Each structure stands twice: as structure tokens, then as C-alpha cells.
Amino acid sequence: MAVKESQVLDVRRLRADFAVFDELVNGLPVAYLDSASSTQKPRQVLDAMREFYEHSYANVHRGVYTLSERATSGFECAREKVRAYINAPSNREVIFTRSATEALNLIAYAWGLDNLGPGDVVVITELEHHANFVPWQFIAKRTGAEFAHIPIDDLGELQLDALDELASRGNVKVVANNLVSNTLGTINPVERLAEWAHQQGAIMVVDAAQAAPHRAIDVQALGCDFLAFSSHKLCGPSGVGALWGRRELLEAMPPFNLGGEMIRSVALDRTSWNELPYKFEAGTPAIAEAYGFGVAIDYVSAVGLEAIERHEHELVVRAMDRLAEIPGIRIFGPPADRRTGIVSFEVEGVHPHDVAQILNWENVAVRAGHHCTQPLMTRLGVAATTRASFYLYSLPEDVDRLADGLLKVKETFGV
Amino acid sequence: MSEFDQLYREVILDHYKNPRGHGLIEHADAHAEGQNPLCGDEVTISVRFGADGETIEEVGFEGRGCAISQAATSMLTELVKGRKASEVAELPKEELLDEIGIPLTPIRLKCAILGLGVLKVALNRSKGTPLPEEWRGLSEGLQFD
Numbered sequence: 001m002a003v004k005e006s007q008v009l010d011v012r013r014l015r016a017d018f019a020v021f022d023e024l025v026n027g028l029p030v031a032y033l034d035s036a037s038s039t040q041k042p043r044q045v046l047d048a049m050r051e052f053y054e055h056s057y058a059n060v061h062r063g064v065y066t067l068s069e070r071a072t073s074g075f076e077c078a079r080e081k082v083r084a085y086i087n088a089p090s091n092r093e094v095i096f097t098r099s100a101t102e103a104l105n106l107i108a109y110a111w112g113l114d115n116l117g118p119g120d121v122v123v124i125t126e127l128e129h130h131a132n133f134v135p136w137q138f139i140a141k142r143t144g145a146e147f148a149h150i151p152i153d154d155l156g157e158l159q160l161d162a163l164d165e166l167a168s169r170g171n172v173k174v175v176a177n178n179l180v181s182n183t184l185g186t187i188n189p190v191e192r193l194a195e196w197a198h199q200q201g202a203i204m205v206v207d208a209a210q211a212a213p214h215r216a217i218d219v220q221a222l223g224c225d226f227l228a229f230s231s232h233k234l235c236g237p238s239g240v241g242a243l244w245g246r247r248e249l250l251e252a253m254p255p256f257n258l259g260g261e262m263i264r265s266v267a268l269d270r271t272s273w274n275e276l277p278y279k280f281e282a283g284t285p286a287i288a289e290a291y292g293f294g295v296a297i298d299y300v301s302a303v304g305l306e307a308i309e310r311h312e313h314e315l316v317v318r319a320m321d322r323l324a325e326i327p328g329i330r331i332f333g334p335p336a337d338r339r340t341g342i343v344s345f346e347v348e349g350v351h352p353h354d355v356a357q358i359l360n361w362e363n364v365a366v367r368a369g370h371h372c373t374q375p376l377m378t379r380l381g382v383a384a385t386t387r388a389s390f391y392l393y394s395l396p397e398d399v400d401r402l403a404d405g406l407l408k409v410k411e412t413f414g415v
Numbered sequence: 416m417s418e419f420d421q422l423y424r425e426v427i428l429d430h431y432k433n434p435r436g437h438g439l440i441e442h443a444d445a446h447a448e449g450q451n452p453l454c455g456d457e458v459t460i461s462v463r464f465g466a467d468g469e470t471i472e473e474v475g476f477e478g479r480g481c482a483i484s485q486a487a488t489s490m491l492t493e494l495v496k497g498r499k500a501s502e503v504a505e506l507p508k509e510e511l512l513d514e515i516g517i518p519l520t521p522i523r524l525k526c527a528i529l530g531l532g533v534l535k536v537a538l539n540r541s542k543g544t545p546l547p548e549e550w551r552g553l554s555e556g557l558q559f560d
Contacts, residue, residue: 354481357483368454
């Protein structure tokens with residue numbers, strides 16, 4: 001692994017960790033530009049998981065034998081890595097979930113059902129991913145709370161001057177926002193929203209799925225109350241995510257899933273709950289995946305988040321410059337210095353599915369669709385966009401292949 | 416890309432750019448609309464039967480969306496013209512997919528069969544027959560009006 005004091009990425013060396021790039025089509029590896037959807041996995045993570053399965057695997061928290069101790073230790077070490085990664089005060093506040101989506105559902109259900117009612121307002125944003133939108137819309141409807149949104153401007157920035165009007169609608173109880181928009185890459189002013197939320201007596205829920213793999217996160221500096229992110233967007237395995245929440249809130253909440261592990265004692269007439277974080281971890285967790293999540297955090301941390309951020313910024317500048325040169329391409333969202341390594345765009349006269357299909361013929365992998373942000377698509381006035389997104393293994397040549405591929409798209413469709 | 420793919424790519428693009436059967440029919444005997452809300456594809460089809468009330472004499476469509484959805488609908492109009500409504504109402508999707516010729520991922524399959532689904536809805540509705548069982552599962556995610 002390339003680790004440097006100067007925090008400059010040696011992408012060529014890093015790419016040697018990712019076997020997927022060894023596979024060549026017409027002499028070229030895949031130009032994988034869909035990391036916002038899910039990232040490729042380095043062999044360090046895969047090897048560690050295999051090693052764990054072969055030498056340290058058993059169920060966690062139950063056995064008294066050596067293997068179970070090793071498994072539990074590996075699992076709990078991963079929890080500590082997640083805690084340190086987001087600078088959470090305590091690892092009791094770190095809950096392993098199935099995904100960032102499940103983490104957000106946990107808050108909406110376990111906190112929302114008990115704390116929301118008529119006269120209350122749940123505030124989300126127009127650029128929210130469905131994972132931090134639909135659960136709140138659903139729970140608001142169930143509890144009779146109002147569901148309101150912070151609009152965005154034409155550049156995809158939240159319009160914070162709408163906050164006063166939102167506050168006048170009732171008791172704002174929840175403000176939920178993604179730190180980085182998965183469609184536009186916009187870096188949202190979560191600190192300011194957290195401050196405003198607390199002035200209203202509301203909790204601040206942060207979806208950090210698109211932020212945590214790319215930028216340093218400090219939950220204490222953000223001032224939020226809950227934060228969710230996932231492993232698979234951060235070089236780790238799928239099937240595991242993390243929720244951080246303030247202890248006093250988590251302690252006051254009822255459980256979300258019920259069953260084994262999350263109990264203290266069970267009798268025929270009543271059950272009491274286990275302590276944090278186990279109260280929220282019913283059933284056998286994704287043990288090796290959580291372990292792999294921890295290894296992925298080590299990997300990304302060793303590469304260096306500052307270096308990753310700088311690298312992705314260079315790529316996004318290159319992409320926006322190259323795409324701006326092509327007539328008929330419209331880029332959505334803010335300027336490069338206000339976004340992470342995500343570029344959503346449309347090719348005038350060509351459906352995003354066709355764009356992605358033709359790019360695939362050039363072995364360029366991009367996402368086409370609504371990116372689980374249909375309200376944002378409505379705001380942008382499109383059914384879908386094409387999205388390119390970068391990570392630590394992305395090359396400037398990938399961007400060039402995207403731009404060249406788009407010229408082919410235009411040529412093919414005669415636009 | 417193989418020459419085979421290239422050929423089919425050109426056929427699809429030709430249908431997309433120069434759709435056959437484009438435009439709706441006035442005083443149609445059968446009519447239906449459909450959407451794929453996931454990607455915004457839309458297709459409307461109208462059909463006029465011959466004197467026997469059974470032969471598809473004229474079929475026209477309007478729509479917007481990706482090349483596959485629109486080209487497949489264009490190909491469909493050529494495929495069904497002059498055939499019996501009852502036969503087309505039961506037309507296996509494979510017949511259309513053979514016509515399209517390129518391999519399709521499940522997501523793009525939905526694009527490809529949107530027009531066929533709309534036509535089946537139109538024909539079955541005009542005849543007062545139910546949409547075939549297979550289609551209720553196939554067309555999951557597509558909306559027909």
C-alpha cells in the first residue's frame with residue numbers, strides 16, 4: 001500500500017491492490033466510474049476476511065471457547081475502528097447495522113414513532129437519497145407529523161433562507177440531511193443545520209454514506225445527533241453499515257429489531273433490553289463483514305482521507321472541464337470546489353440508459369437512472385441522469401475515456 | 416464490438432431515429448398507454464382492426480424515452496401489422512426480443528418490452544379479455560393506463 005507523509009496518492013501502486021483492474025478488454029481495464037454506488041475491494045480487505053473466516057470465526061458474544069473469543073475480539077475491534085474513524089465519544093454509541101439505509105430506518109422507527117405526532121415537523125431536503133427521505137415520509141404520515149423539505153437552488157445548494165418559514169409550521173423535531181449528495185456531490189452545510197435543528201429542539205440526522213469514504217468525519221465537530229454510513233462504499237464488504245447516535249438518545253429509544261443478543265433477560269411475561277450497543281443488534285450480525293469493514297477503514301485511513309479528497313477533486317475538475325468542452329452536455333450541481341468526486345450530467349437528446357449502454361461498449365462503467373433521488377430528478381426536470389463518480393483508484397485516463405466515450409455517444413445518436 | 420453487435424446497433428438506432436408506425440390513429444379500436452417510472456420511458460399505442468374486427472390493419476405509437484424502448488416499439492408495429500389480435504395478445508416476448516437481437520440486462524429488458532405490454536393491454540382491453548398471467552409478473556414496475 002502506498003502510504004506517504006506528504007499525503008499524495010500513488011494511484012498506480014494503489015491499483016495493484018485491486019484485482020478487478022487486472023482484467024483487460026482490448027488492452028484496457030474497466031474505467032470504473034460508479035464508486036458512489038459501491039466501491040471495488042482491495043485484496044487487503046479480502047485477504048483479511050478470508051484469514052478471519054479460516055482462523056477466527058465463530059459466533060460472537062456467546063462462546064467461552066477460543067475461536068469465539070477471537071471472533072468477538074475481531075468484531076469489537078472493528079467497532080472501535082468505526083468509532084475512531086468518526087471521532088465518536090464512545091464505542092457503546094456505535095451500532096452495526098445491515099447498511100446505512102437500515103441505520104436510518106432504525107432512527108426513523110425507534111426514535112420517530114415515540115417522539116413524533118401532530119403539530120411536529122420533520123424536515124428533510126430536496127436532494128436527499130430515498131434512504132433518508134422515504135423512512136421519514138412514512139413515519140411522519142404514521143404519526144401525523146408534517147413532512148417538509150428544504151428546497152435547493154439551481155446549482156443544487158440547499159436554500160437555508162427557507163428555514164424560518166419551515167420553523168413557523170410547527171415544532172421542528174427532526175432535521176435529516178446527507179452530508180454529501182449522492183447525485184450532485186454537493187457538500188451540505190450540516191454544521192449549520194445541526195445548530196438550527198438544536199435551536200428548534202430537533203434532532204439532527206446525518207446520512208454520511210457519500211461523505212465518510214471521501215472526507216474526514218468528526219461527529220462531535222458536526223454537532224449532529226445521529227450519523228449513518230456503510231462499509232461497501234468505503235472499500236469494505238457489503239452487508240454491514242454503522243449508526244452512531246448520542247448515548248442519551250439511544251438509551252431512551254426502544255429497540256428496533258427484537259430477538260437474540262439484544263435482550264438482558266426474557267421471561268414468559270416480559271423482556272428487558274441489553275445495554276448499548278447490543279440493544280440494537282438483534283440476531284447474529286454480519287461478523288466477518290464487520291471485521292472487513294474495520295480493515296477497510298484501516299486501508300482508507302492509511303491511504304489518507306486528505307489525499308483522497310485532493311485526488312478526487314483533481315478528477316472532478318478534469319471531468320467538469322472535459323465535459324464542458326462537449327456541446328450538448330449539461331452538468332448538474334455546484335462548481336467543483338463545492339462538491340466531492342461526483343458528476344451528474346445529461347447528454348441532450350440521448351436517454352441516460354443509452355449513454356450508459358454505449359459507454360459500456362467502451363468498457364466505461366457509469367450509473368444511469370434517478371440514483372434513488374426522484375424528488376431531486378423532478379426538481380432538475382429530468383427522469384434520470386448519467387453519473388460518473390470517483391474514488392482513490394480512479395485515474396485521469398478514466399475521465400478521458402468517459403469524455404471520449406461521450407463523443408462516441410453523440411456521434412452514434414447524431415446529436 | 417463485434418460486427419454482429421454493430422449491425423444490430425445500427426438497426427436499433429435506425430428504428431429509434433426513423434420510427435415505423437409513428438403517430439396515433441384517429442378513431443382507434445384499441446388504445447393504451449404505459450410508462451416505466453424508473454427511467455421515464457413512455458409509450459402510447461393505438462390499433463385499428465380490419466373489417467373482420469380481428470386483423471390488425473393499422474397500428475401506431477407515440478412515445479419518448481431510451482432508444483431501446485422506442486426502437487422496440489417501432490419494430491413491434493412492423494411485427495404485428497396484418498396479424499390477428501388474438502394471436503398478438505398472446506405473442507411471446509421472445510419473438511420481439513429476437514427481432515431486437517442484442518443481449519439485454521434485466522433493467523433494459525423492461526425498456527424493450529414496454530411497448531409490447533402496452534399493445535397487449537390495448538388488445539385485451541378492447542376484446543374484454545384479461546392480460547395474460549405471465550405479463551403481470553413480467554411487467555412489474557411498468558404502469559399501464
